[in-house]
Amino acid sequence: xxxxxxxxxxALLVAALVLGNGAMFLRGWGxxxxxxxVITPAGRERVALGAPRRLEARGPLGITVIRVDAEGARxxxxxxxxxxxxxxxRVSRPGQAVACLPNRVAVLVRGSxxxxxxxxxx
Amino acid sequence: MRSAADPRRLARLGLLIxxxxxxxxxxxxxxxxxxxxxxxxxxxxxxxxxxxxxVRDGAxxxxxxxxxxxxxxxxxxxxxxLLALAGTAAAVAAMALALRAAPPLGFVGVSAVGAEAHALAxxxxxxxxxxxxxxxxxxAPLLGTLALAAGCLTGLVAHALSRxxxxxxxx
Numbered sequence: 486x487x488x489x490x491x492x493x494x495x496a497l498l499v500a501a502l503v504l505g506n507g508a509m510f511l512r513g514w515g516x517x518x519x520x521x522x523v524i525t526p527a528g529r530e531r532v533a534l535g536a537p538r539r540l541e542a543r544g545p546l547g548i549t550v551i552r553v554d555a556e557g558a559r560x561x562x563x564x565x566x567x568x569x570x571x572x573x574x575r576v577s578r579p580g581q582a583v584a585c586l587p588n589r590v591a592v593l594v595r596g597s598x599x600x601x602x603x604x605x606x607x
Numbered sequence: 608m609r610s611a612a613d614p615r616r617l618a619r620l621g622l623l624i625x626x627x628x629x630x631x632x633x634x635x636x637x638x639x640x641x642x643x644x645x646x647x648x649x650x651x652x653x654x655x656x657x658x659x660x661x662v663r664d665g666a667x668x669x670x671x672x673x674x675x676x677x678x679x680x681x682x683x684x685x686x687x688x689l690l691a692l693a694g695t696a697a698a699v700a701a702m703a704l705a706l707r708a709a710p711p712l713g714f715v716g717v718s719a720v721g722a723e724a725h726a727l728a729x730x731x732x733x734x735x736x737x738x739x740x741x742x743x744x745x746x747a748p749l750l751g752t753l754a755l756a757a758g759c760l761t762g763l764v765a766h767a768l769s770r771x772x773x774x775x776x777x778x
Binding site: 488489490491492493494495498499502503505506507509510578579 | 658709711712713714715716719720723744747748751752755759762763766769
């Protein structure tokens with residue numbers, strides 16, 4: 486029934502947890518949603534969230550229409566067969582994504598980086 | 608294994624629940640830089656109970672901590688109570704698992720895991736039940752890291768407390 490206070494295993498575990506938190510942060514979770522990244526065969530483009538806009542992303546099958554507003558984004562239409570991207574609906578949390586694989590278009594929600602939280606209420 | 612009604616065990620449970628509840632209540636009254644964030648000394652007592660008596664004893668002290676703490680601060684059944692309950696339940700589960708599954712772990716590691724589980728469970732409950740905005744998860748890395756640090760500290764406290772009680776209560 487003797488258990489040590491601090492062992493090598495502890496150091497490893499704590500290090501792993503710290504890295505886990507860091508990973509959460511880097512994946513955009515360390516901030517409120519601030520922008521979406523639209524990825525197409527042509528490249529990546531970062532679009533800030535804000536007033537409602539309509540984006541067109543071109544892929545091999547045609548144009549995927551993306552609606553971006555202050556809270557997130559969704560795929561409005563796409564030239565794919567199953568329309569899974571349209572059916573996914575809105576994404577609004579940093580780290581969430583919606584993608585049209587046949588047309589090779591992806592939309593990722595990105596958080597703002599350090600200082601993303603403006604205020605925390607009780 | 609002693610029987611469940613062993614008076615020594617009951618006395619120890621009573622002592623630990625009172626201690627955990629008092630610590631929990633006191634901490635909640637102290638000002639904190641990040642809202643909701645506490646050192647979690649009550650969890651050090653919970654860990655001690657887990658170590659000395661097993662999962663059930665740990666669960667009793669966890670429950671007692673939240674109830675007694677709630678009674679002392681007069682905030683029973685409010686949102687803070689719900690969060691404390693969720694966090695403590697997660698911490699007990701995580702620490703019990705860690706104690707069982709990883710013998711080479713010391714108090715610090717087990718406590719750190721418990722603290723992280725505590726913080727994440729509270730975020731989950733808060734985002735589902737209380738605040739309902741996904742932006743709440745943006746706090747996860749910050750609260751998680753703070754919880755880790757606090758967990759390491761309380762692990763050391765738990766170790767000291769376990770040693771002290773071990774000497775007193777075990778034949």
